Amino acid sequence: MSLKTSVCLLLTLVFGGSLAFAQGPTKLRNEQPPIPIDEIIRKFAEKEKEFKTARANYVYRQDNQVQTLNANDRVTGEWRQVWDITFDPSGKRLERVTLAPPNTLTSISLSKEDLQDMREIQPFVLTSDDVGKYSVKYIGKELVDEIDCYVFDVAPKTMEKEQRYFQGQIWVDDKDLQIVKTYGKAVPDRKTRDNENLFPRFETYREQIDGKYWFPTYTRAVDTLQFSTGAQRMRQIIKYDNYKKFEANVKLTFGDAVDGEGVKGGTTTESNKAPALDPKLKQPPAKKK
Numbered sequence: 001m002s003l004k005t006s007v008c009l010l011l012t013l014v015f016g017g018s019l020a021f022a023q024g025p026t027k028l029r030n031e032q033p034p035i036p037i038d039e040i041i042r043k044f045a046e047k048e049k050e051f052k053t054a055r056a057n058y059v060y061r062q063d064n065q066v067q068t069l070n071a072n073d074r075v076t077g078e079w080r081q082v083w084d085i086t087f088d089p090s091g092k093r094l095e096r097v098t099l100a101p102p103n104t105l106t107s108i109s110l111s112k113e114d115l116q117d118m119r120e121i122q123p124f125v126l127t128s129d130d131v132g133k134y135s136v137k138y139i140g141k142e143l144v145d146e147i148d149c150y151v152f153d154v155a156p157k158t159m160e161k162e163q164r165y166f167q168g169q170i171w172v173d174d175k176d177l178q179i180v181k182t183y184g185k186a187v188p189d190r191k192t193r194d195n196e197n198l199f200p201r202f203e204t205y206r207e208q209i210d211g212k213y214w215f216p217t218y219t220r221a222v223d224t225l226q227f228s229t230g231a232q233r234m235r236q237i238i239k240y241d242n243y244k245k246f247e248a249n250v251k252l253t254f255g256d257a258v259d260g261e262g263v264k265g266g267t268t269t270e271s272n273k274a275p276a277l278d279p280k281l282k283q284p285p286a287k288k289k
Contacts, residue, residue: 043177044177058244059244060085066079066110069233069235076107079110083095086246108225117199121166122238134155135157137154139153142171149173153168154184156187159187166184167185168201178206178213181204182204184201196227203221204238205218210245218240
């Protein structure tokens with residue numbers, strides 16, 4: 001996201017201050033797991049690799065929204081795009097924009113890093129292929145709604161140029177050993193003499209799809225952005241839904257594309273809703289006028 005000025009267009013928003021909704025661990029219990037911590041990390045990283053492979057074979061819809069807010073949290077501008085993640089007839093993965101209302105943001109705009117984070121960091125996946133790039137430290141147990149979870153601090157060991165990473169906490173179901181929640185931010189922040197390139201803390205919840213895998217379904221960030229020229233309040237919401245396993249012989253359609261290529265899709269089974277998702281978060285925030 002970018003700060004707009006009369007002189008130049010900066011690359012991204014400066015995110016700072018406190019979050020009103022996203023939360024890190026608040027009620028940690030100092031309990032040691034019954035199995036070695038390294039084994040838990042190895043097992044959930046293997047599950048994450050299975051999850052990543054499985055999700056790559058699902059079609060779904062991703063609804064992305066960014067709003068600027070005034071001091072009373074009234075909406076002053078909005079950017080929104082809805083993407084259908086699907087396949088073309090040859091099996092190639094596609095991202096199709098099916099809804100893109102006029103962009104009314106006036107003080108900020110989105111950067112390529114923001115869009116990349118919407119695709120890769122906010123629905124964070126920590127697979128066995130990538131876990132070696134991170135320092136993963138066990139910090140205790142905590143309930144997420146009705147699910148008891150192991151909680152880990154996660155931070156990149158080193159950061160390669162032009163690569164995006166996650167830093168924060170993950171909650172791992174102590175029975176299935178799958179990630180059900182993440183809280184943190186995309187890193188690294190990037191600052192130059194001309195650009196302020198920092199990123200918000202966010203909270204992502206997952207739900208169980210088809211009775212097996214925990215897929216991301218909701219991301220939320222609310223922040224006051226501390227620009228060098230002044231503060232800007234903002235809110236970001238991402239909803240992932242209509243998950244359905246792709247089958248080449250089934251043709252499903254969400255609707256006409258605004259920009260992009262062909263689409264197939266489906267619906268999420270309501271009976272598989274997991275308690276790790278707070279039902280209050282399922283309701284989109286009302287715009288205050």
